[in-house]
Amino acid sequence: MILISQKLKYDIHTRFFPYNWLENCIFQNMPLIEDIQRKVDLTISIKGSFNPTIFQPYWFEKMGLLEAHEIESMPDEAEVMVHKEVTILKSTFFNLRCTKEKFTIWSRPYQFSNLLIDIVTGIFTILNQTPVSEVQLMADVHHTLQSDDGFGKVVNYTINGFDSCQFANPKLKSLSLVDDVEKSENPQFIRIDDCANNKRHIQLYIGRDFHLKHLYSSVNFGEVIPEFLSSYATDTFEALISRIKDILDYGD
Numbered sequence: 001m002i003l004i005s006q007k008l009k010y011d012i013h014t015r016f017f018p019y020n021w022l023e024n025c026i027f028q029n030m031p032l033i034e035d036i037q038r039k040v041d042l043t044i045s046i047k048g049s050f051n052p053t054i055f056q057p058y059w060f061e062k063m064g065l066l067e068a069h070e071i072e073s074m075p076d077e078a079e080v081m082v083h084k085e086v087t088i089l090k091s092t093f094f095n096l097r098c099t100k101e102k103f104t105i106w107s108r109p110y111q112f113s114n115l116l117i118d119i120v121t122g123i124f125t126i127l128n129q130t131p132v133s134e135v136q137l138m139a140d141v142h143h144t145l146q147s148d149d150g151f152g153k154v155v156n157y158t159i160n161g162f163d164s165c166q167f168a169n170p171k172l173k174s175l176s177l178v179d180d181v182e183k184s185e186n187p188q189f190i191r192i193d194d195c196a197n198n199k200r201h202i203q204l205y206i207g208r209d210f211h212l213k214h215l216y217s218s219v220n221f222g223e224v225i226p227e228f229l230s231s232y233a234t235d236t237f238e239a240l241i242s243r244i245k246d247i248l249d250y251g252d
Helices: 006-013 021-027 032-039 057-062 070-071 112-125 150-162 222-251
Strands: 043-048 086-090 095-099 102-107 133-143 174-178 188-195 198-211
Touching: 006 133, 032 112, 032 133, 032 222, 043 112, 043 222, 102 112, 112 222, 133 222, 150 174, 150 188, 150 198, 198 222
Parallel strands: none
Antiparallel strands: 043 102, 043 133, 086 095, 095 102, 133 198, 174 188, 188 198
16 A cells, blocks of 8 residues: 655645546545545534533643643634634534534544544533433535436435435426424435536535434433433444435446
8 A cells, every 4th residue: 555645645736636636546446435434524413502602622621522732733713713602613533613502513534433422422421411402413425426417316316215206307406305303203304415516516415313302301401412422323323324325326
């Protein structure tokens, strides 16, 4: 195996081969599932009642959730915002956005999924009295299809998984599908967007909503999040990635 430094790759890209030529050579023969795992964003989003100002970089260090060197490697303060209405920060391993109503954290690639689960488990082990009501687990990925009609194939295949409809509008640029909430306690949702500049390029979002009142009690607090993640997160992420692969396989 040939290991190529980031600097060398940059030099080769900028001096000789534009448009990420080298990366295309490296990844074009990669199995689809590995390609998805390499570039997928995994997200854990929790609805509840939060205090965004808690999530300052050094709070993570003080609580033992991040090491000092991980804090120091965070972006400049201009890229980290802490406010009573919203906090946004980025670490080496995850991105976080918290408002008063929603806590969202995501990471890439798939190999960081266990770390993502561990950090959220740690946060809500500490914030165990924070009111929470719903958890959303999501995977999204950008992908370039092999044919110009791949978007229509993907949409047709996906729609058939929900209903017997057929895709017939060539001007359709985005599609969102959601399970009937009344028929499913943990509804699945799928969104497919195309790219205006490249009709082979799509972004695919797939997720599942978990209403905690169906799993635990009518009123829940952060103390249930570690148990929830232990029971559902890994299997759900694997299922979402498998579903992405099935859809993209059909489009290619």
